[in-house]
Amino acid sequence: MLKEFKEFVMRGNVLDLAIAVIIGAAFGAIVTSLVNDILMPPLGLALGKVDFKDLFVSLNGQPFPSLAAAKTAGAPVIAYGQFINTLINFLVIAFVIFLIVKQVNRYKAPAPVAAAPAMKDCPYCAIAIPIKAVRCPQCTSELKS
Secondary structure: OHHHHHHHHHOHHHHHHHHHHHHHHHHHHHHHHHHHHHHHHHHHHHOOOOOHHHOOEEOOOOOOOOHHHHHHOOOOEEOHHHHHHHHHHHHHHHHHHHHHHHHHHHHOOOOOOOOOOOEEEOOOOOOEEEOOOOEOOOOOOEOOO
16 A cells, blocks of 8 residues: 555656645735735725735724724724735736746647548438549449539
């Protein structure tokens, strides 16, 4: 069983998947930093000095100065600002993946196009004849185009 497990783990697909997961996690951290530290501050400034991370609705009706204060008090909140950040993270990652896939597809060789058949069968005698033939050379039947 140990030998089979070792063979399974050492297969190329499993190693490729493991590497992809590790790189994906690192890429996710980079995108999170990009959104939280670079994109959202100017966007918040343009929208009237709003910090999206602190946007929330308190469900118990009590006012809190920040999301951290509400969480410290144990108040139930809907942290829609964090949702907006996460949504923008997703959109950035999806767009980058789209661009990568588009570039990879550009470099792939196009699928070979099947050539049109050069021959057809005579419906009367079943012999192979050229596609442009109007009369069968074997049975001399007239062929429909």
